[in-house]
Amino acid sequence: MSRYRNTPKRTGAFVGGAILLAAAIAVSGPAAGHGPPGAHYDGHAAALGEPGDPKTVTRTMEVQGQEMKFVPATLTIRRGETVRFVFKNTGQLKHEMMIGTQKELNEHAALMEKHPEMEHDDPNGTQAEPGKSGEFVWKFTKSGQFFFGCLLPGHYQQGMKGSIVVR
Numbered sequence: 001m002s003r004y005r006n007t008p009k010r011t012g013a014f015v016g017g018a019i020l021l022a023a024a025i026a027v028s029g030p031a032a033g034h035g036p037p038g039a040h041y042d043g044h045a046a047a048l049g050e051p052g053d054p055k056t057v058t059r060t061m062e063v064q065g066q067e068m069k070f071v072p073a074t075l076t077i078r079r080g081e082t083v084r085f086v087f088k089n090t091g092q093l094k095h096e097m098m099i100g101t102q103k104e105l106n107e108h109a110a111l112m113e114k115h116p117e118m119e120h121d122d123p124n125g126t127q128a129e130p131g132k133s134g135e136f137v138w139k140f141t142k143s144g145q146f147f148f149g150c151l152l153p154g155h156y157q158q159g160m161k162g163s164i165v166v167r
Helices: 008-028 102-114
Strands: 049-051 059-066 069-071 074-077 082-089 095-100 125-128 133-140 144-149 161-166
Touching: 059 074, 059 095, 082 095, 082 125, 095 102, 095 133, 102 144
Parallel strands: 059 082, 074 161
Antiparallel strands: 049 133, 059 069, 082 133, 095 125, 095 144, 125 133, 144 161
């Protein structure tokens, strides 16, 4: 005889937990960068658009990260474009390129100051060691002025930021 029995109390708790988990997943919608094409995206940088499909890239833009600046520091993009960003770190320190609203970047930079060991795995940016490159693809579905920056501790505060104009 098994020492574990399927009592009604245990079975009910298991079924209830499974139902709650399924409901939470259904209500939360697709996770950032996940879900079927056309699914609503409300993750990082949602004010700009959504993670792009590499198969539908309409333009590739190269951005260099150097000590406390980006080259170029201003990007102009057409609404509806899916852009592959190739971020090349030509500096001597590790850098990253993260896109978002000014508020998002300010808040995230402040958080990075408090938690410098925090790693990123977001669809709206990439990191690169000195002499290396990283890339990400973004579909710009909204018009306006947006921003990008290196959120590693101290870099953003020292002016390592740029602007994106989506027309």
